[in-house]
Amino acid sequence: MDTITHTLFGLSLYAAVDKKRLTTNEKRALLLTTVVGSNIPDIDVISQWWDTAGRYQMWHRGITHSVFLVPIWAAVLSIVSWLLFRVKGWKWFAMGLLAVFIHNTSDLFNAWGTGYLEPFSSIRVTFGTIPIIDFMLWIIMLVGWLLVRYKRDLSSSRVFKWVWALMIVHLMSQSVQGYMIHQQYAKQYDEFALSAGFIPGQFQIIGKENDKVYISRTTVFTEPKLQVELTSDESVSLEQLFVENPEAKTLYEWSPFVVVVNDDKHIGIYDPRFYRNGESFLYEKMDK
Structure with missing residues (x-):
């Protein structure tokens, strides 16, 4: 968080x-x-x-x-x-x-x-079942603060015990949904990761099969909708990249799997779980 x-x-x-x-x-x-x-x-x-x-x-x-x-x-x-x-x-x-x-x-x-x-x-x-910034948790805590602030007859300790109960329910709900999605789709890919969206109940599924990475949006009630298909150049040796850019080796160890980039200017890798608007902010590369 x-x-x-x-x-x-x-x-x-x-x-x-x-x-x-x-x-x-x-x-x-x-x-x-x-x-x-x-x-x-x-x-x-x-x-x-x-x-x-x-x-x-x-x-x-x-x-x-x-x-x-x-x-x-x-x-x-x-x-x-x-x-x-x-x-x-x-x-x-x-x-x-x-x-x-x-x-x-x-x-x-x-x-x-x-x-x-x-x-x-x-x-x-x-687990990937809660976004890095979960606005639903903020809303629950804000409602608790407003109740205490404007309902002076309410006990702060009692209100916030309910706040914690609701946050746990939210966490459990997200996790159960994420588990169901994981169980349903993970076997379709060689490698699989889950990333929660900012809207409760909405998830991204990131699956890798051979040199293709598919990022789809789904819920437990809807079929996955493909957002983007990425190609990873699995034939490239990453040894020189790791020598010139040690952070790339760390990213490779840290990520469940990566996309390998090999274009006219660069060799690099990135974590597809953080792919937004055409790029991932977890991207390490070297110049050719």
Whole structure:
């Protein structure tokens, strides 16, 4: 998910807690734990500062997003809460666990995926059932905020518990639909990937068969409609590309499959899951 969504998750966690009996410092510690915990796995973006090997694509959403690091991040947040606000206790650790777990797990559901099982597996786990920016989640949280803002008799914690319930229902609905589409169409191709659209229930299916890549739009209620057919030059050796452009090798390892470009000027590869308006923004190349 994007940074805005993760931050909204943190604020929604904070709002879902009954704070009537909390002191000022406890409220501050809770806010820090939920908001920072909802963003802290993305601290890996600083790896761009020293990345000279073209590995950022693998480092981002890598080890920092591992489910095995969730308790470590929660412990760090607990220590910071004690240092800043002199607040300690297992409930702060538990809130840290929940905030970081939600971040790492929610990132599994979009096409970008995460290194959820690192360091024991380098596989990028991705389901592709939620878009990178899910406006439906924003709408659900916005409605909750409006209810609390203008219906003063409503309990914030109760409203946002319902907000979380509705977001989970949305996530489950998207995932069930994505699973059904995957089961129906994946066997038709040598390689297959799924990418959720911005409209709930709408998906792109990306299938590769020999040197052809087909990108279609579909729902569980409609037949796939072909959007574009791409040709991948599978005969090209990519060794020189990987030597001249290390980021291309990283992209090749990171993507479930790629389209190979071989034209008069360039040799390159791109991830077809992010193909929009005639190009993919995940594209690495070299000049001939």
